[in-house]
Amino acid sequence: METIIEVRGLGKRYGDLEVLRGVDFALEPGDVFGVVGHSGAGKSTLLRCLNGLEDYQEGSVRVLGREVRELDEGGLKALRRDMGMIFQNFNLMERRTVGENVTFPLEVWGTPPREREARVTELLELVGLPDKRDQKPRALSGGQKQRVGIARALALNPRVLLCDEATSALDPKTTLSILDLLMDVNRRFGLTLVVVTHQMEVVKRICNKVVLLDGGVVQGAGETESLFLSPPEGLKKLVQDDYAYIPSGINLRLLFPREIAKESVITAMARELDIDFSVVGGKLERYRDDVLGYLIVNLRREDLPRVEAYLGRNGLFWEVMDRD
Numbered sequence: 430m431e432t433i434i435e436v437r438g439l440g441k442r443y444g445d446l447e448v449l450r451g452v453d454f455a456l457e458p459g460d461v462f463g464v465v466g467h468s469g470a471g472k473s474t475l476l477r478c479l480n481g482l483e484d485y486q487e488g489s490v491r492v493l494g495r496e497v498r499e500l501d502e503g504g505l506k507a508l509r510r511d512m513g514m515i516f517q518n519f520n521l522m523e524r525r526t527v528g529e530n531v532t533f534p535l536e537v538w539g540t541p542p543r544e545r546e547a548r549v550t551e552l553l554e555l556v557g558l559p560d561k562r563d564q565k566p567r568a569l570s571g572g573q574k575q576r577v578g579i580a581r582a583l584a585l586n587p588r589v590l591l592c593d594e595a596t597s598a599l600d601p602k603t604t605l606s607i608l609d610l611l612m613d614v615n616r617r618f619g620l621t622l623v624v625v626t627h628q629m630e631v632v633k634r635i636c637n638k639v640v641l642l643d644g645g646v647v648q649g650a651g652e653t654e655s656l657f658l659s660p661p662e663g664l665k666k667l668v669q670d671d672y673a674y675i676p677s678g679i680n681l682r683l684l685f686p687r688e689i690a691k692e693s694v695i696t697a698m699a700r701e702l703d704i705d706f707s708v709v710g711g712k713l714e715r716y717r718d719d720v721l722g723y724l725i726v727n728l729r730r731e732d733l734p735r736v737e738a739y740l741g742r743n744g745l746f747w748e749v750m751d752r753d
């Protein structure tokens with residue numbers, strides 16, 4: 430499949446400050462790629478390297494087959510037409526109406542007025558705001574403003590949408606509605622999304638791939654589900670909940686991949702093996718279209734071999750949390 434964005438060995442400095450080092454990833458059309466990490470991790474800088482707003486000193490950033498650093502002014506303009514962007518604070522023009530905001534990129538690219546009108550109508554329908562066309566942004570809620578931001582970002586039919594903390598200023602319910610809209614445009618147009626966020630819930634809900642940055646270095650990367658269900662050491666703090674583990678016996682983390690998420694594996698196991706255990710904690714969550722999760726149980730050390738054998742026989746995944 431075509432690679433739409435390929436980043437290899439990316440290194441970026443502001444003077445003496447190294448902000449990104451050895452960043453690698455590749456995205457295919459339709460990927461929803463989460464970029465997560467603490468404040469100052471380099472997330473926004475990475476995004477700006479993708480659309481040529483920042484230069485980089487090392488490695489390669491190829492977008493739609495073009496090396497971003499080598500683009501001239503015309504090339505950069507074309508690149509930004511192919512990459513829409515939305516922002517935490519929406520960046521709408523307050524003096525312009527909603528319709529005038531959405532039409533702005535079309536004006537810049539010289540689209541004839543009649544086509545512009547039709548396109549604005551279509552875009553405002555798409556984001557669910559056909560009746561707000563003549564309103565000023567100040568009359569809109571945060572969620573509605575972001576919908577206008579999305580309509581404007583899609584005006585030129587981009588291949589990629591860059592989302593910089595796009596839901597961070599919104600309440601949880603509005604966040605979900607914006608994420609649903611982003612998934613809708615992703616599926617409908619095969620749009621690739623790059624989603625910078627510090628909200629793990631956003632990643633779980635819409636991203637199929639994720640990279641975790643810390644101090645400008647990739648700490649973990651891969652498919653969202655496997656990264657969350659079984660994170661590498663060092664990432665656990667960032668993606669897992671803390672539980673007060675029971676100090677005696679064995680704490681076992683059972684992972685529920687999609688096929689068995691809803692089955693009551695645990696009660697069946699307890700019955701069949703005739704063992705006792707306590708539930709320490711757990712979570713079932715929605716990841717895109719699946720319900721996945723884990724459960725942490727505490728059992729007697731001597732029961733572990735039989736439990737592991739049972740889990741293995743039944744095709745389950747588990748992790749012993751404190752095997753010495």
Ligand SMILES: Nc1ncnc2c1ncn2[C@@H]1O[C@H](COP(=O)(O)OP(=O)(O)OP(=O)(O)O)[C@@H](O)[C@H]1O
Nearest residue numbers: 443446448466467468469470471472473474475627
């Ligand atoms: N224009 C700049 N000049 C100098 N240093 C900068 C500049 N922009 C960012 N930095 C520094 O680069 C580092 C990474 O910043 P960046 O904004 O990419 O992080 P971030 O992960 O997006 O953080 P946040 O979530 O707080 O936005 C920080 O240490 C920041 O202070």
